[in-house]
Amino acid sequence: MNFTHIIAEKINQTLENTFDLDKLEKLVEKPKDLNRGDYAFPTFSLAAKFHEAPQKIALKIADEIDRTNFANVKAVGPYVNFFIQRVEFTNQLLKEILLNDDFGRNNQGAGKKIVIDMSSPNIAKPMSMGHLRSTVIGEAISKIAKANGYQTIKINFLGDWGTQFGLMIAAYKLWGDDKLINKNPVDELVKLYVKINKESETDKSLKDSGRAWFKKLEDGDPEAVKLWNWFKSVSLKEFQEVYDRLGVSFDSMNGEAFYNDKMEPVVKMLASKGLLTESQGAEIVDLPNLLPKDNYPIAMIKRSDGATQYITRDLASAIYRHDAYDFAKSLYVVGAEQKDHFDQMKAILKLAGDDWADDIEHIGFGMITMNGKKMSTRKGNIVPLVDVLDTARQLAAEQISEKNPGLENADHVAEEVGAGAVVFNDLQKDRNLSIDFNLEKIVQFEGDTGPYVQYTHARAMSILRKSGQQAILNTGVTFVDEEAWPIVSRLSAYPEMIKRAWQLREPSIVAKYLLSLARDFNSYYAHTKILVNNEKMQSRLSLVQGVCSVLKSGLNLLGVSAPNQM
RNA sequence: GCGGAAGUGGCUCAACUGGAUAGAGCAUCGGAGUUCUAAUCCGCAGGUUGUGGGUUCGAGUCCCACCUUCCGCACCA
Numbered sequence: 001m002n003f004t005h006i007i008a009e010k011i012n013q014t015l016e017n018t019f020d021l022d023k024l025e026k027l028v029e030k031p032k033d034l035n036r037g038d039y040a041f042p043t044f045s046l047a048a049k050f051h052e053a054p055q056k057i058a059l060k061i062a063d064e065i066d067r068t069n070f071a072n073v074k075a076v077g078p079y080v081n082f083f084i085q086r087v088e089f090t091n092q093l094l095k096e097i098l099l100n101d102d103f104g105r106n107n108q109g110a111g112k113k114i115v116i117d118m119s120s121p122n123i124a125k126p127m128s129m130g131h132l133r134s135t136v137i138g139e140a141i142s143k144i145a146k147a148n149g150y151q152t153i154k155i156n157f158l159g160d161w162g163t164q165f166g167l168m169i170a171a172y173k174l175w176g177d178d179k180l181i182n183k184n185p186v187d188e189l190v191k192l193y194v195k196i197n198k199e200s201e202t203d204k205s206l207k208d209s210g211r212a213w214f215k216k217l218e219d220g221d222p223e224a225v226k227l228w229n230w231f232k233s234v235s236l237k238e239f240q241e242v243y244d245r246l247g248v249s250f251d252s253m254n255g256e257a258f259y260n261d262k263m264e265p266v267v268k269m270l271a272s273k274g275l276l277t278e279s280q281g282a283e284i285v286d287l288p289n290l291l292p293k294d295n296y297p298i299a300m301i302k303r304s305d306g307a308t309q310y311i312t313r314d315l316a317s318a319i320y321r322h323d324a325y326d327f328a329k330s331l332y333v334v335g336a337e338q339k340d341h342f343d344q345m346k347a348i349l350k351l352a353g354d355d356w357a358d359d360i361e362h363i364g365f366g367m368i369t370m371n372g373k374k375m376s377t378r379k380g381n382i383v384p385l386v387d388v389l390d391t392a393r394q395l396a397a398e399q400i401s402e403k404n405p406g407l408e409n410a411d412h413v414a415e416e417v418g419a420g421a422v423v424f425n426d427l428q429k430d431r432n433l434s435i436d437f438n439l440e441k442i443v444q445f446e447g448d449t450g451p452y453v454q455y456t457h458a459r460a461m462s463i464l465r466k467s468g469q470q471a472i473l474n475t476g477v478t479f480v481d482e483e484a485w486p487i488v489s490r491l492s493a494y495p496e497m498i499k500r501a502w503q504l505r506e507p508s509i510v511a512k513y514l515l516s517l518a519r520d521f522n523s524y525y526a527h528t529k530i531l532v533n534n535e536k537m538q539s540r541l542s543l544v545q546g547v548c549s550v551l552k553s554g555l556n557l558l559g560v561s562a563p564n565q566m
Numbered sequence: 567g568c569g570g571a572a573g574u575g576g577c578u579c580a581a582c583u584g585g586a587u588a589g590a591g592c593a594u595c596g597g598a599g600u601u602c603u604a605a606u607c608c609g610c611a612g613g614u615u616g617u618g619g620g621u622u623c624g625a626g627u628c629c630c631a632c633c634u635u636c637c638g639c640a641c642c643a
Binding site (some may be wrong): 032036279284296298299300303309313337339341343396399403417435436441448455463497500525526531 | 568569570571572578579580581582584585586587588589590591592596598603604605606607608623624635636637638639640641642643
């Protein structure tokens, strides 16, 4: 039932239909405090037209309005407050939740594809907390998009190409030890990389050697290709472990190397459209000149040594994705510091006549810092993601052995709770806020955390399990506790929340919603005993089931699992 | 210098895009255990929403100016 619409209609009736329904409907709001009502209508904007005080208008409306569908309508100051018929509403809502697996989902995106560029770690470098953000935000946005009816294509744009790999091969040829690398691939490769970078400062020949090896790699030299493939496969194997723990998968792993043969056509295309300029030996798109109003930096397409740049590769991949997937939107979940890069990319595509560039969106997110400073592999102040996940799992295991020693699958649950804490922590704030790394905070299980929501789900499930009732479905609700009303109201907001989360591409909306729902439920739980055999029990159990269902579904949108016991 | 993000209790964040008394969590303090999981709940305390103007019935939210922090601004990605 669309109350907003009904209210607008009814109010218009009392005003002799002198107003535009859409305008009235826009004015209807949900009060922050449920005690004020379930819906409210502020009368300020009518005051001028009727030359009367808002308070008087509110009184008049409340007095004259048709009250069907409402338990109560009353004027409070300049507001008209509406109260829903609770039992009927709850009954209908819970039937919808319990009888459908897909409560909250909608079909607005039916038949449309969303491409999501996410995670994108660099081969032979450890996955850090920075990659975590891109990975979990991308995954959540994908799930939210699906809940809105879209099909999604998740792409892991691996950093698997560049002169660094020539250097890598050179280092391997000098000092590499197969056994060590196979045992601890990324660690060892990073050591080699760091070592050759350091030594090349004094021994310039090493850099030449690296360049030579990269040239060989580009030319398809068997040994170079073999080594590159090996580095890639051992790295991927290690990445995969992390992805498995996070419950993340991809539809494409086409990294930078995949676009090697697709860049020259882009360069030619740009040249043919007269967008390419030569400057200081390099090939550039002179955006400051072409689009003086937009204030973009110069885009370098080819360096003076002839090598292509990041933006060349991204142009190639953008075009490829457009051709291959015919997307409705192409999203890039990449740090906010790269905003200019994506602005440039879109501007160049538009200049080239590709108007679909308007469907490209950069989903930026804030930087993770360490003691307020940027993390950097070279400076050694990065935190490997695996370490964080391990710590979280360890702490979860300790909690379980302390609070629920007999738990079956304790190891598995510890993993779910640990990962849940890490992922949820990353998703609960607006994505464009910067975060200063704080391990204690990430592995916190109390208060506004993932485990808090998981725990709420687990104890609600526990009630259902112990109720011994199988047939909660279908039984109508005949009673609603006064204290349970915030829960019902919150549950009913789930579908709108899912739309909004997609519109804003903002997983934190889901996280905040879940925290609120969990808080509502825990408060109710603490004050109302549910498993008492009386006429209210059935209704209450239905409500508990509804809460379980939405908590689980919402956690799933964030890529966080919902164990039945913990 | 230009552009972007941010500025709200001691700390970390909300505030449904202009509405009613600015809300949570952490930390502190005080309560709640024979009960469906205390990873919980209840309560006390804590605020001139960076500053100064403006717009209007009404501003944390919109406009202007300024201040502070972080991030970008062609041969890394």
